[in-house]
Amino acid sequence: MAPNTTLLGSSLQEAALVDQWNSFFDSEIDELIRHVRAMLRGGTPYNKAHDQFIRARIVRHLETVENYLAKHTFLVGERLSLADITAASILGGAYTSILGKAERAKYPHTIRYYETVVNQPKVKDVLDGAQFVETAMQYVPPQKEQKPKAEKPKAEEEGQG
Numbered sequence: 001m002a003p004n005t006t007l008l009g010s011s012l013q014e015a016a017l018v019d020q021w022n023s024f025f026d027s028e029i030d031e032l033i034r035h036v037r038a039m040l041r042g043g044t045p046y047n048k049a050h051d052q053f054i055r056a057r058i059v060r061h062l063e064t065v066e067n068y069l070a071k072h073t074f075l076v077g078e079r080l081s082l083a084d085i086t087a088a089s090i091l092g093g094a095y096t097s098i099l100g101k102a103e104r105a106k107y108p109h110t111i112r113y114y115e116t117v118v119n120q121p122k123v124k125d126v127l128d129g130a131q132f133v134e135t136a137m138q139y140v141p142p143q144k145e146q147k148p149k150a151e152k153p154k155a156e157e158e159g160q161g
Helices: 012-040 048-069 082-095 108-118
Strands: none
Touching: 012 048, 012 082, 048 108, 082 108
């Protein structure tokens, strides 16, 4: 890495903040998003109460990010850091699945931040902006198989009983 890069922070304090934000997005947001998607796609059994509980936790974490980004352009310092790239990658995954237009409307600072990060010249080629979903993924119960109708004995069909 170039000695003048700020991707890992420009001081020990900023480096610690980069690690903190990376950990927060990875363990507190991405892990929950992946769990919800696994339930919705049938990778794990669906439980409505658990789905609602996890989504509420995601909302709480996104509100924390939203409040922070109301006063900051980037997560650490005044320049792009690894924390921003991590966050944008995770947010992009959420915007293409469980955060539809209605959910995203609650986080204007986070959307502004995401678009700022993915449109950075050195990031744009790698983190191509997500195609936002209109509506959030929801659970769709599997279709029950239709049991084949039992065939009537020939005697009944011919009126011979």
